Structure formats: structure tokens, C-alpha cells
Amino acid sequence: MTLTSEEIERYKRHLVLREVGGQGQQKLKAARVLLGGAGGLGSPLAVYLAAAGVGTIGLVDDDVVSLSNLQRQILHDTPHVGAPKVDSGRDAIVRLNPHITVETHPVRLDAENALDIISRYDIICDGSDNFATRYLVSDACYLAKKTLVFGAVGPFDGYVTTFKPHEAGPGGKPYPTYRCLFPEAPPPGTVANCSEVGVLGAVVGVIGTLQAVEVLKEIAAAGESLAGRLLIYDALGARFETVKITWDPSNSLSGDNPTITDLSIHEGSEDIAACDA
Numbered sequence: 001m002t003l004t005s006e007e008i009e010r011y012k013r014h015l016v017l018r019e020v021g022g023q024g025q026q027k028l029k030a031a032r033v034l035l036g037g038a039g040g041l042g043s044p045l046a047v048y049l050a051a052a053g054v055g056t057i058g059l060v061d062d063d064v065v066s067l068s069n070l071q072r073q074i075l076h077d078t079p080h081v082g083a084p085k086v087d088s089g090r091d092a093i094v095r096l097n098p099h100i101t102v103e104t105h106p107v108r109l110d111a112e113n114a115l116d117i118i119s120r121y122d123i124i125c126d127g128s129d130n131f132a133t134r135y136l137v138s139d140a141c142y143l144a145k146k147t148l149v150f151g152a153v154g155p156f157d158g159y160v161t162t163f164k165p166h167e168a169g170p171g172g173k174p175y176p177t178y179r180c181l182f183p184e185a186p187p188p189g190t191v192a193n194c195s196e197v198g199v200l201g202a203v204v205g206v207i208g209t210l211q212a213v214e215v216l217k218e219i220a221a222a223g224e225s226l227a228g229r230l231l232i233y234d235a236l237g238a239r240f241e242t243v244k245i246t247w248d249p250s251n252s253l254s255g256d257n258p259t260i261t262d263l264s265i266h267e268g269s270e271d272i273a274a275c276d277a
Contacts, residue, residue: 019222027220028219031056032056036060039073040073040204043073045215047093050093054215056121058102059104059105063084065085072202086104089102103120111267115263149161151210155199160226161226161227161229162214169247175227180254181245206233228244
């Protein structure tokens with residue numbers, strides 16, 4: 001996919017990078033990335049992926065912009081309060097980079113539509129704020145053989161990893177899935193909701209930006225993937241830590257004897273709030 005003269009000027013800081021260059025930039029232009037959520041994590045993701053020249057960005061979110069979102073959801077602004085987030089996000093992306101195609105999905109991902117929507121994209125980014133959606137997206141990505149770049153936040157902490165269990169890791173074993181890390185969702189009421197305990201807006205920006213970096217690395221095949229590793233950020237301690245995560249052969253999705261072979265397990269599933277991204 002060739003670059004226009006205007007795109008060459010726009011992306012010239014990428015073009016001189018040995019790890020990106022012309023071929024890498026063409027890969028970015030050809031790539032299709034879906035953002036599951038146009039909120040706190042989806043905001044820096046959308047901004048940096050659009051600025052980097054990712055050719056098609058999908059936004060899936062059924063919510064509207066509220067004033068309380070603007071403390072961290074930098075994709076949106078005051079004039080868009082009350083507007084659908086996918087529309088507000090599309091407008092911001094096009095203002096930043098008119099070369100980007102934005103596909104909007106003003107729906108909530110569920111057992112009926114998740115596979116259809118996810119299958120249209122190369123890489124999926126999870127920026128959801130509840131455990132039901134996280135498990136749904138992870139399961140759908142595994143079934144569709146799509147790479148998932150995952151992010152989550154707490155009040156002053158955050159987590160990033162890449163799931164690609166459809167590929168073999170070192171030693172020939174599959175890379176882990178979300179269910180290898182967390183086999184089941186926590187019971188309702190055991191995890192604090194950020195609408196109650198709060199979240200430092202800039203922390204969400206750090207994690208969403210790290211997700212964007214990992215997406216660009218995956219597309220350009222640059223550096224070392226986070227697959228099989230969990231990156232943990234402690235804002236108050238100003239520390240990063242990386243821990244190894246491995247495939248669990250007993251997990252119900254990608255294990256030796258899987259019991260999840262479609263998304264029917266998610267029909268009528270109850271949302272359990274996580275931190276509001």
C-alpha cells in the first residue's frame with residue numbers, strides 16, 4: 001500500500017526509524033485495529049494510532065460522552081457532551097489525521113455480535129470497564145484467531161499485556177489467554193468501581209499509550225512482544241514491573257480439554273464493574 005507525498009511528510013519521523021521505515025509504515029496504513037471502548041484507554045489509543053497512520057480504526061461503544069468522562073477521556077471535549085462516544089471519537093480522529101478511515105459501531109459487544117465485529121479487524125484492543133466484556137472479548141479473539149492487546153487500570157495502577165494464544169510461544173506451547181491469568185470473574189461486589197474510589201486520569205493515559213505502543217509493535221513486527229508477559233505500572237511508587245504469565249493447560253478456553261467452543265457462555269452474562277476506563 002503506497003504512501004502519498006503528504007503521508008511521507010506526515011510520517012517522516014517513522015520513516016527514518018530502522019524498525020519501521022517505509023515497509024513498516026505501509027503495514028500501518030494497511031492495518032485494521034478495533035478499539036473495544038472509546039473511553040479512558042480508548043482515547044490515547046485512538047489518538048496515537050491515528051497519528052501513527054493506522055489506516056482503519058474501529059470504535060465500538062454504546063455510551064455517550066458525559067462531563068465526568070473529560071477528566072481522563074481525552075478523545076472527547078466539552079462541545080461533545082451528550083454525543084455518542086463513537087461519533088465524538090470519529091470527529092477527533094479525522095481532525096487529527098484525515099487519511100484515517102474510522103468505522104463506528106454504536107453497540108455493546110455481546111454474544112451475538114462480538115465474533116462478527118472482531119473478525120473484521122487484525123488487532124483488537126480491550127479498554128472495557130467490566131469483567132463480562134473482558135471475558136467476552138478475550139474468548140471471541142481466541143475463536144477468531146485475533147491478537148488482543150489488553151489494558152486495565154486501578155486508581156493509581158495499571159496493567160498491559162498482549163494475548164495471542166493462536167500462536168505458539170517459546171518451547172512450542174501456546175501463548176496464554178486472559179483465562180490463563182484469571183480463570184473466572186471475581187464475585188460481584190469484590191472489586192471496587194472507579195466511580196466510587198476514583199482514578200487518576202493521567203494513569204489511564206499512561207496505560208492506553210502503552211497499549212498503543214504494543215499495537216504498533218505488533219503491526220510493524222518491531223521489538224519484543226508482550227505476549228506471555230504482564231506489564232504492571234505503580235504510579236504512586238513510580239515503578240514498572242514485568243511478570244511472566246504462561247499458558248494454563250487446564251483453562252476452559254484454550255486448554256487441553258476446552259469447554260468453551262463458542263460464545264454461548266456469555267448469553268445473558270451479568271456485568272461486574274471494574275475500574276471505569
